[in-house]
Amino acid sequence: MTTIQVMLGDRSHPIRIQPGSLGDLGEAISKEFDQPRVVVITTPKIGEMHYGAVATGLARLHLEHSRIDVPERDRAKTLRVAGRVYDELLELGADRQTVLVGLGGGATGDLTGFIASTFLRGISLVQVPTSLLAQVDASVGGKNAVNHARGKNLIGTFYQPRLVWIDPDVLATLPLRERRCGMAEVVKVAAIWDAAFFEWLEENVKSAMALDRDALTHAITRACAIKAEVVGLDEREAGLRSLLNFGHTVGHAIESVADYRKVRHGEGVSMGMVFAARLSERLGLAPGGTAERIRSLLIRIGLPTEPPDWDKQRKAYLDALAVDKKVRDEKVRFVVLRSLGKAEVTPLTPEEILAEGL
Numbered sequence: 001m002t003t004i005q006v007m008l009g010d011r012s013h014p015i016r017i018q019p020g021s022l023g024d025l026g027e028a029i030s031k032e033f034d035q036p037r038v039v040v041i042t043t044p045k046i047g048e049m050h051y052g053a054v055a056t057g058l059a060r061l062h063l064e065h066s067r068i069d070v071p072e073r074d075r076a077k078t079l080r081v082a083g084r085v086y087d088e089l090l091e092l093g094a095d096r097q098t099v100l101v102g103l104g105g106g107a108t109g110d111l112t113g114f115i116a117s118t119f120l121r122g123i124s125l126v127q128v129p130t131s132l133l134a135q136v137d138a139s140v141g142g143k144n145a146v147n148h149a150r151g152k153n154l155i156g157t158f159y160q161p162r163l164v165w166i167d168p169d170v171l172a173t174l175p176l177r178e179r180r181c182g183m184a185e186v187v188k189v190a191a192i193w194d195a196a197f198f199e200w201l202e203e204n205v206k207s208a209m210a211l212d213r214d215a216l217t218h219a220i221t222r223a224c225a226i227k228a229e230v231v232g233l234d235e236r237e238a239g240l241r242s243l244l245n246f247g248h249t250v251g252h253a254i255e256s257v258a259d260y261r262k263v264r265h266g267e268g269v270s271m272g273m274v275f276a277a278r279l280s281e282r283l284g285l286a287p288g289g290t291a292e293r294i295r296s297l298l299i300r301i302g303l304p305t306e307p308p309d310w311d312k313q314r315k316a317y318l319d320a321l322a323v324d325k326k327v328r329d330e331k332v333r334f335v336v337l338r339s340l341g342k343a344e345v346t347p348l349t350p351e352e353i354l355a356e357g358l
């Protein structure tokens with residue numbers, strides 16, 4: 001069992017990583033909490049595959065437990081679904097002893113975190129991420145949110161879990177496209193923070209993608225440790241935490257121009273990272289070859305690296321890049337690389353971003 005401590009004063013908590021550990025969650029919960037009543041929030045699909053192991057472990061420790069199902073993907077991240085879950089929690093007699101467990105991808109985790117932070121002004125939260133993206137990114141850092149018609153993640157809080165429980169073995173059931181998307185975020189933290197880890201990925205990413213237990217566990221552990229370190233230094237995104245947006249400014253623009261359904265988040269980030277690395281080179285900030293190393297690593301993972309119809313949709317991209325659509329020359333806080341493993345923020349207008357990056 002590997003443990004990473006997220007250092008946040010009285011909100012400090014461990015991330016525990018161990019292949020095959022899903023059935024041991026009950027034991028961990030009974031150690032961590034006094035007479036807990038456990039409610040697991042999951043989806044029908046993930047529940048069918050992985051709730052059994054969790055429930056058996058909870059039953060072994062004689063812990064009172066129940067399950068609430070929510071919809072798949074971002075269909076779960078609405079106030080309506082949250083409202084329905086509050087109803088069910090009250091129906092179940094949930095109280096301040098109740099421990100809410102989010103078992104699923106980042107969408108399930110975000111909804112569960114939001115509910116845990118608001119129900120009875122906050123009850124205990126345990127994250128059990130089951131997608132690679134959720135294991136290395138969404139479950140670490142305490143951000144949660146539901147979506148609003150005006151945009152993604154607009155309604156949410158910062159609320160730290162008491163425990164993050166990661167079983168890399170559950171990724172065996174994750175579709176390949178989702179595994180690739182999660183690996184994009186692994187590449188991201190290596191690129192902004194840890195040159196040695198980036199080199200390790202260049203050597204080992206194929207094994208990790210092929211679900212080699214040791215390689216995959218190492219990739220998850222290193223990525224979590226980096227995110228935990230960054231969050232420990234800047235929980236509320238006053239500065240450093242924004243480096244985690246590397247590849248995301250252009251990535252989000254690509255996602256929104258292409259329509260969220262066609263381009264997955266990790267794919268947008270993949271294209272966005274190559275773009276941002278090229279831009280860093282062109283501004284004379286990063287040494288030549290930096291973007292090419294990132295691109296070739298992403299290609300080996302099976303991710304797209306060149307955005308579709310870039311030139312044709314120039315205006316749409318400019319709009320998508322602008323924070324305030326009316327102020328075209330307003331600067332965006334753009335994350336650039338100084339080298340592999342070292343990033344910084346530089347203010348650029350959408351025009352400058354497109355001009356330099358193309």
Ligand SMILES: NC(=O)c1ccc[n+]([C@@H]2O[C@H](COP(=O)([O-])OP(=O)(O)OC[C@H]3O[C@@H](n4cnc5c(N)ncnc54)[C@H](O)[C@@H]3O)[C@@H](O)[C@H]2O)c1
Nearest residue numbers: 073105106107108130131133134137138143144170173174
């Ligand atoms: N809070 C944060 O800091 C943070 C960070 C990044 C992303 N997010 C959020 O996370 C969400 C994206 O997360 P995601 O990519 O995990 O998406 P997701 O939760 O929508 O899951 C993607 C798909 O994978 C399936 N899945 C998950 N685990 C599985 C498994 N073990 N086996 C088979 N199928 C499995 C899900 O059922 C779903 O169909 C977005 O809502 C995003 O806003 C939050």
Ligand SMILES: [Zn+2]
Nearest residue numbers: 185248265269
């Ligand atoms: Zn991301």
